Amino acid sequence: MSLRTQLSLLTAVSVAVAVVVVSLAAYFAARDRLLGQVDQSLHSRSMAIENGRGLPRLQGGGELEGVPRPRDAFGQADTFFQVINGGGSVVAAPPGQQGTIPVSSQDIAVANGAHGAYMRDVTSGELHMRVLTSPGQAGEAVQIARSLNEVDASLAELRNILLVVSGGGVLLAAIVGLIVAQRSLRPVARLTAAAEHVAETQNLEARIEVRRNDEIGRLATSFNEMLRALHESRQQQRQLVSDASHELRTPLTSLRTNIEVLARGDDMRDAERRELLRDVTFELEELTKVVTELVELASDARTEAQTHEDVRLDQLAASIVERFSRRSGLHIELEARPTLVVGNYGLLERAAGNLLDNACKWSPPGASVEVKVADGVLSVRDHGPGIADIDRSHVFDRFYRAEAARAKPGSGLGLAIVKQIVEAHDGTVTIEAAPDGGTIASIALPVIAMDDAPPPEPPAPPMADAPGVGAAPGGAS
Incomplete structure (x- = not known):
């Protein structure tokens, strides 16, 4: 997988994670707000009953005492009401109310005074409701419920919108990431091509054009500096080999000549032989000195x-x-x-x-x-x-x-x-x-800087009869 593809995928995944997190946060925030409004509505209706003339009861005419006769007990078609006793039976409900609120063991506990008011979600048939069960008169509990179908529809619509927006955002991020990665990695591609060119052709004079001052630009500059240093090193190496071969040729030729003369000089006088041996010794010393200095010069003093x-x-x-x-x-x-x-x-x-x-x-x-x-x-x-x-x-x-x-x-x-x-x-x-x-x-x-360093000791006096200095290299030598 290329670096460009990896960067594009990384961008897309990063945006996807961010979009998912934001979408989930938005969804649950909207859900909690909508449920909070439903809960507030249920509590307000519960307070209206408690502040009225006692809890609603069926009268002879079939009406609930303290509650007018509208479409339902609270004038809204999506709100349900009923009163249950300690056995779980419904003892009061608005006439014509479609269906009843399911009664649980916890609701019975509220009617019997063993549990306080609480809120829960229930499903009755195709109806999803939010139910508030609170204590009523002795041995009774009042249940007020409100349909959540409208809330569910709103949340479903919000989910669809978030899915579409998130998917589009991730796709757009992937496309933008691919374009940005391609443009950002273009200098890297040139750098790679230059490196491959140098490896293939051994041309150390190739250079990369630097057009930016960021990390990629500094990388290209460093690569150019490396090529320059390698080129100089190769030139110095070639020059060293050329110069060394030239300088070593003279003493080697002289050595070979003297040795050949010594090998053929069976009738050579002792004085001539000693002279040739001195020449051989001198040439060997010169050759040793040149080789030693070449090794030192070729070493990395830095x-x-x-x-x-x-x-x-x-x-x-x-x-x-x-x-x-x-x-x-x-x-x-x-x-x-x-x-x-x-x-x-x-x-x-x-x-x-x-x-x-x-x-x-x-x-x-x-x-x-x-x-x-x-x-x-x-x-x-x-x-x-x-x-x-x-x-x-x-x-x-x-x-x-x-x-x-x-x-x-x-x-x-x-x-x-x-x-x-x-x-x-x-x-x-x-x-x-x-x-x-x-x-x-x-x-x-x-x-x-240094503090109070002692002066060096004076040099020893010269010795006139000391042997002379051996030949050493010099700038003009």
């Missing part, structure tokens, strides 16, 4: 960044500065103020480490690297040759390497990883030329 924790950015910077000071032998200055951010410590450490590694790689011997942390911003400045204007806009692209960087080790993935991590933390990363030469790379993250 999902990992959702593992929130409080991160002291100043202490994180101090730890990285200490590590790179030992490895590089460079003088790295740290100027940090207590700064608290929220994010994944490991990812932020990798991003900051990539910036500092890139700065150390491009710093000339004897130069210094400056690291500053304040108000959620971590900046790294080197005093190297800087980045050309033509290259600065591409340094965050995957596998991009400036002309000057192609002679240095690296894959060109370092700053791409930094950008992915920082954007996963709702931050920004920028690179700009320093006023007096060199480059300033900065990470800006949302900062949270």
